[in-house]
Amino acid sequence: MNRLFPVAFGLLLLIAVTGCRTPYADTVTQVATIDALLAGVYDGTVPCRDLRRYGDFGIGTFDHLDGEMVMLDGRVYQVPSTGVVREVHGPLTTPFASVCPFLPTIELELATGTDFAAAQQAISDRLGNANGVYAIHLRGTFSRMKTRSVPAQTKPYRPLAEVAKEQSVFAMAEVTGDVVGFYLPPFVKGINVPGYHLHFLNADRTQGGHILDFAVKQAMVEIDPLDKLYLVLPEPPANVDLGKDRSQELHQVETSR
Ligand SMILES: [Zn+2]
Incomplete structure (x- = not known):
């Protein structure tokens, strides 16, 4: 027998064992923290294309807070405040994003007429554990979908709660598409958004945004249950108070309609 055979076989086995699962399986990887974003740290630090290293599914925003991000099947889409969606190719960066490899293991159907609040309740009832970390994907048709996006900012940056007052709101009717996002537990406060944070992208990839209602x-x-949170902190923001409790600001930003 060829003496190289056991070596080659061993290598193949190693590739088969390690290659079938990304090192980031079951991990939500996030760039920066929500409190930094709330404080007005809008300069992008990580190229969007590099997010693919950590997964194919996620949400976030862009350099200068230029719109809402939806990452689906490894493609990154930008929903700017003009509402004209584009797929991101070039060197665009993100100041805040959360991504994971999406490998769902739980499925449920939502009843006709279920609104955003009732959908969150139905998903929470199914999960039965408010302390878990979950990636959430809805695929379907919505009789109404209300989203928002935020306008690109120039320096000096103002806090997000102030900027969000200038958001564009989009109302869609009879729209088919994908809802992408996460449920994160209360203890991520300050790091990410506790509770449900979901973005929408229609099937034509022409409309979307941060979901306010549907x-x-x-x-x-x-649903993909995750059990790891990986923080990417490329450039710690200087001269920003990250000790302050920004829960009220976050609530205002997440739900203002
Ligand atoms: Zn959002």
């Missing part, structure tokens, strides 16, 4: 016509939910 009503389901027909939708399936896929």
